[in-house]
Amino acid sequence: MLVYFVTDEPTKLPAIRAMLEPQHAVVPWLLGGDGTRIRSHGVLMVDVDLRQMPRVDKLRFVLQDLAAIPEKLFVVHNLSRSMVAQAHALGATSIISRPKEAVLKVAEIEAAEAAAADSAAAPALDLDEGVAAFASMFSNVRLGKPVKVADAKRATSKIISRVGKEGLSTWLDEVRRYHEGTFQHCLLVTGIAVGFALDIGFSGADVSRLGLAATLHDIGKARIPLAILDKPGRLDPEEEQIIRRHPEIGYDLLKGVAGITPEILDGVRHHHEYLDGSGYPDGLKAAEISDLVRLLTISDIFAALIESRPYRPPMPRPDAYQILCGMEGKLEGSLVKAFRNVALGPK
Template identity: 35%
Template structure:
């Protein structure tokens, strides 16, 4: 049985089923391992982990007071459903109208980030004009239809992760800031900060940045130096805004003071940096890397919700979920009819009833002619179809990108 316990109840002899933090927030090769010594305990505590899941069939148990994994999941689902009653963003043009334009902007942003990172590696000046130009294009696309660019940002080549992650964080920061009603100037500055937030990773050796196995303690320390390294690089750029510097330096800080580089408590972390922390982790845990497989977007949102108890601002996590939807654009969902569909747009009235494109039948185990369905509208005498849960595209060998263009 899998149970969730506070780390204060953890002891040698127990078996960790899940450390319950993002992959890069701990130095262990795996999320699952036995706790064999006080040294293991010390390393776990040093990561800032506050709650863990244990497997009582492979290690020591705790009392009946500890909730099971199923009970925790049910509680989170209930909380999320309550939050889903809030309206989402207003869409000016359809997904189909915006997606080709968004695809061009996404490629442009990818090239800009690659050039920025190359210049940093070579010790050359970052071309801020190109950065600001592409952020403006991203902002314009988000204003027309946020789902198109957000959906494309979820599709990544794991070998290009470092660059595409920066594009995604920029896109999501612009979308997030817009949804919170920020003025246009701040929306664009949020985007600039998102695009440049990982600049310091170019000071991390490639053998550490892309290491497929466990990082040593020294390598982990080098990896954690990237916010400060990025800040050092960017602070000397003429005209760089303080918001971009703040996001770069503090996107790994956590509300309970367990983050880095300065272990700031929540009250000392700016709202922009708190937003960047949410966005950065969401994109990281939902992306495939050379050393781990990303989780589906809806599952990533549920993890953010769970972790917001200690690590993130709960109000901002809730706002972010309303911004991208309970089932974000690009998610593969299963419908009550047995069809699998890709989410293409959010509905302003209900986050649980997005617009989807049905592409596959689980009953016949075959592709079907793509069909757009607005789940908020009645459909025939039997009523509207509805989502019963999310699916992993890899399980069904569905290439989501093929249906996003």
């Protein structure tokens, strides 16, 4: 079995070699190394300090080259909950707490492959179930597989029950600890949209509908290259064009999928439209933009503002709310007003 060992500490390599060779062939893969070698078989073993953002950024690029390798084994020392979530967000299929456990894990993977069983073991651990379902949905789409609506629905219902029980602030604090950009963003938008719907007294069915639209709203970004998606700083015009395709990509991914209603498709395609017609992709005007989309757009902008990104600290919630208030003509004023409680949180 080929084991690609991705590490930020080359000194770890001899121990890994001693453990796995000669039964398996260990191929070292250093962060920041040559990024042109695409690999599609074997096992990927990642032992990188996920608390260090610059290393996580480098790791993302490495993982793009290795995206086609189905088994991704991450070493998360002490199984720290937030780092386990981070590993999942980066595409981990198995998590071990010490490199030593790789011996057994690789043997298991080899046996499973030999038996032609293609069911990868998904570790349950104590990861929030909503986040896990979300991670699985997103990484599947990133790998070119279709959207699993069951995952999206499961993620949404778990987020609804957490926001309902513990309040939005707890959810936001937890999610902002997961560093992976788009992943964090979608979890935030869903929590905020659900918090908004609960706050204005939506029925259970309407909360679920808006929640599912929020869960899926940026699914098209799973098909945008990470180099553009997570680029720190400004995008050039060409990159901007590419990223602006995500609503249509998401729409195409979901069109015709069982369980996806027209209003979900509407939310996915139109969450960047503005009432004054200045949005994209269809330049819709006020009357053409549904209520669900208006709520989703407000939640989306607010989430984008309060996200924590490697290159900038999160904006305080009151400042983000002020920006929404300044978007008169683009967002519906009465909804922005109704959003105040949600935006500013409990006193």
